[in-house]
Amino acid sequence: MSSSKDLDRDVKRSNDDSNIGQYSLDGKPVRCPHCNGAHFKSDEAQLNTAFATLLDLDWTNKSATILICNSCSQIQWFGTRPSRIP
Numbered sequence: 001m002s003s004s005k006d007l008d009r010d011v012k013r014s015n016d017d018s019n020i021g022q023y024s025l026d027g028k029p030v031r032c033p034h035c036n037g038a039h040f041k042s043d044e045a046q047l048n049t050a051f052a053t054l055l056d057l058d059w060t061n062k063s064a065t066i067l068i069c070n071s072c073s074q075i076q077w078f079g080t081r082p083s084r085i086p
């Protein structure tokens with residue numbers, strides 16, 4: 001497992017997007033379930049679409065936060081917006 005120093009070095013603002021960061025939810029840091037990465041690009045997604053209907057998410061019918069893993073691009077969906085770790 002990488003130390004936090006190694007992870008910090010991986011995230012350079014010189015790359016495409018300064019929107020990449022670490023996030024926490026419910027007091028726990030968000031990790032990627034696939035590669036265990038800790039850095040994500042955050043975005044918003046509307047749920048009131050055919051896609052939401054397909055996933056039986058009509059009960060939300062609003063926007064969700066998605067975090068895209070900066071390492072492997074795995075996408076996680078959150079009904080509650082995770083807090084960005086400064």
Ligand SMILES: [Zn+2]
Binds near residue numbers: 032033035069071072
């Ligand atoms: Zn990942």
